Amino acid sequence: xxxxxxxxxxxxxxxxxxxxxxxxxxxxxxxxxxxxxxxxxxxxxxxxxxxxxxxxxxxxxxxxxxxxxxxxxxxxxxxxxxxxxxxxxxxxxxxxxxxxxxxxxxxxxxxxxxxxxxxxxxxxxxxxxxxxxxxxxxxxxxxxxxxxxxxxxxxxxxxxxxxxxxxxxxxxxxxxxxxxxxxxxxxxxxxxxxxxxxxxxxxxxxxxxxxx
Amino acid sequence: xxxxxxxxxxxxxxxxxxxxxxxxxxxxxxxxxxxxxxxxxxxxxxxxxxxxxxxxxxxxxxxxxxxxxxxxxxxxxxxxxxxxxxxxxxxxxxxxxxxxxxxxxxxxxxxxxxxxxxxxxxxxxxxxxxxxxxxxxxxxxxxxxxxxxxxxxxxxxxxxxxxxxxxxxxxxxxxxxxxxxxxxxxxxxxxxxxxxxxxxxxxxxxxxxxxxxxxxxxxxxxxxxxxxxxxxxxxxxxxxxxxxxxxxxxxxxxxxxxxxxxxxxxxxxxxxxxxxxxxxxxxxxxxxxxxxxxxxxxxxxxxxxxxxxxxxxxxxxxxxxxxxxxxxxxxxxxxxxxxxxxxxxxxxxxxxxxxxxxxxxxxxxxxxxxxxxxxxxxxxxxxxxxxxxxxxxxxxxxxxxxxxxxxxxxxxxxxxxxxxxxxxxxxxxxxxxxxxxxxx
Numbered sequence: 109x110x111x112x113x114x115x116x117x118x119x120x121x122x123x124x125x126x127x128x129x130x131x132x133x134x135x136x137x138x139x140x141x142x143x144x145x146x147x148x149x150x151x152x153x154x155x156x157x158x159x160x161x162x163x164x165x166x167x168x169x170x171x172x173x174x175x176x177x178x179x180x181x182x183x184x185x186x187x188x189x190x191x192x193x194x195x196x197x198x199x200x201x202x203x204x205x206x207x208x209x210x211x212x213x214x215x216x217x218x219x220x221x222x223x224x225x226x227x228x229x230x231x232x233x234x235x236x237x238x239x240x241x242x243x244x245x246x247x248x249x250x251x252x253x254x255x256x257x258x259x260x261x262x263x264x265x266x267x268x269x270x271x272x273x274x275x276x277x278x279x280x281x282x283x284x285x286x287x288x289x290x291x292x293x294x295x296x297x298x299x300x301x302x303x304x305x306x307x308x309x310x311x312x313x314x315x316x317x318x319x320x
Numbered sequence: 321x322x323x324x325x326x327x328x329x330x331x332x333x334x335x336x337x338x339x340x341x342x343x344x345x346x347x348x349x350x351x352x353x354x355x356x357x358x359x360x361x362x363x364x365x366x367x368x369x370x371x372x373x374x375x376x377x378x379x380x381x382x383x384x385x386x387x388x389x390x391x392x393x394x395x396x397x398x399x400x401x402x403x404x405x406x407x408x409x410x411x412x413x414x415x416x417x418x419x420x421x422x423x424x425x426x427x428x429x430x431x432x433x434x435x436x437x438x439x440x441x442x443x444x445x446x447x448x449x450x451x452x453x454x455x456x457x458x459x460x461x462x463x464x465x466x467x468x469x470x471x472x473x474x475x476x477x478x479x480x481x482x483x484x485x486x487x488x489x490x491x492x493x494x495x496x497x498x499x500x501x502x503x504x505x506x507x508x509x510x511x512x513x514x515x516x517x518x519x520x521x522x523x524x525x526x527x528x529x530x531x532x533x534x535x536x537x538x539x540x541x542x543x544x545x546x547x548x549x550x551x552x553x554x555x556x557x558x559x560x561x562x563x564x565x566x567x568x569x570x571x572x573x574x575x576x577x578x579x580x581x582x583x584x585x586x587x588x589x590x591x592x593x594x595x596x597x598x599x600x601x602x603x604x605x606x607x608x609x610x611x612x613x614x615x616x617x618x619x620x621x622x623x624x625x626x627x628x629x630x631x632x633x634x635x636x637x638x639x640x641x642x643x644x645x646x647x648x649x650x651x652x653x654x655x656x657x658x659x660x661x662x663x664x665x666x667x668x669x670x671x672x673x674x675x676x677x678x679x680x681x682x683x684x685x686x687x688x689x690x691x692x693x694x695x696x697x698x699x700x701x702x703x704x705x706x707x708x709x710x711x712x713x714x715x716x717x718x719x720x721x722x723x724x725x726x727x728x729x730x731x732x733x734x735x736x737x738x739x740x741x742x743x744x745x746x747x748x749x750x751x752x753x754x755x756x757x758x759x760x
Contacts, residue, residue, distance in 0.1 A: 111417055111419065111431075115374070115417065115469065116374075116417055116419070116431050118374065118375070118469045118472075120468070120469070120472050122376055122377070122395055122468055122472075123377055123378075123395075123396075126394070126395050126396075127388050127389070127394075127395055127471065127472070127475060128475075129391060130389060130474070130475055130478045130503045131478070131479050132478045132479065132481060132482075132503050132504060132505060133478070133479060133480050133481055133482050133571070198535075198536060198662070198663060199663065200662070200663030201663070203390075203391070203392040204390050204391060204392070204502045205390070205391040205502070206391055206392065207391040207392065207393065207394055208391045209391075294663065295741065295744075296741075296743045296744050296745070297741040297742045297743045297744065300743050
């Protein structure tokens, strides 16, 4: 039987050991971040810090500038980062590494994000006062106060937890919509679908209900 | 649909004085072996079925090897069946290599020791990557991409790899290139032909693929063959020398110049294990099917070697019928295949680029060079269809070819074959207009 010694000695346990991320000698594509990407991620960092500061009642809390420098910077920075990340790649399905990525494959970053987002829902439903929900005629404080200027203009009332939730949810749809459009620029169906979702969320699920 | 035969086991076990249970052994747990085993169990609830493989514990899908490497799927995801069904269907799995077949005594020699007797045998050992006696082809870091050992070897080799060379241009070559590209390794192709895979792809489609390969940043050396692989002191490949005497440094050499059947020498073989149209070899009670089998044809027609997934499955079903004691003849049907060259999808149906005498071609390509439709016809009957970057439905194209539809009919109904996602631009009307102009 013409089986080589090499073949006969193969005893790898594919079930137990399996296959992890290929480690190359020198990652040829380990480029440092581009200038644009550094700038956009810096915006994300500053926006996040500003949000934390304002939530604690610090500088600019409850002002338009405060809103722009926190949620505004976060959204624009993230959207820009997504655009820059995918701009260089050839259009097409790119699931490379999703099984190795901590964020995509139940790693540490995913756990943090999951617990964090779930905790936010718990706070909104059961402990809104932690987020700064207005009580007994007093204005909003904390995180809810950050979106107060926008709430007064749109609804005519001070901000409360559901307005905050709407801003965060709609913002997420729009920012991650940018990522989706970039990832699926080879697929016209996904482009149209994403644009449709973003439009209906922004106008029919946020703008109009708040206005009326 | 699988019947839960496990519960009936105690009812059908052979007892003293009754007929002896037939023992069917299948060598190989690829798509052919696995399909034959499951199909045979549906046809014969009583026989003992043993499936042997040294490669993996369970059947898994080899075409998905590239997705495991690139992190699109885990190994477990590539197994088409849940692990428990083998026991449920009473198919015994043995993890071992067969080192010899004694067809007179009907015994198989196992590498880990001992013998396994059989009453009927199916050889489904698959194929192996071609090696054409290149000096240095057995150095470390030189390998094909066909099975799990290749994948495991690849994981080991890339740890020491900064550049890679791929010898041979075809489907596996482009897959390997994509895999290496995904972890940042520069790749150079050595392709003997003057255009990528142009023994199968017609000139225009081949040119499209060659262009895409270059646009993706791969080196593509056409009309260049491999002369020698250089090794360093530790027995590892460190460079290749082409037949134009160019030296290219690399630590990984992918051999993707086609595959050849994995065959045994005790049975009549040519390139593959010779079988008839019922997949029987020259030895009684021994069959062969799948990548390893070569179906002997009458007269001048070439013997049939089919080395893709669906033909393995089809041949396995015939083999299972014969193993169950029934008569069955293998019908290859109308050829079809589908693959992806990086991000470009390719479909082929029927006879394309086979130089059928008096055949004619109609070819349309989009101005952006990423979509094309080709219709091959013979005396006004459509015999083959190729598409690049356009999804044509297999059943529709197969029906057109099987029913020998005239060219006019196909051109009129061309849009019926399209199953691109919603909102995708459709090009059939444009292509048909161009075809009709060309025909005038």
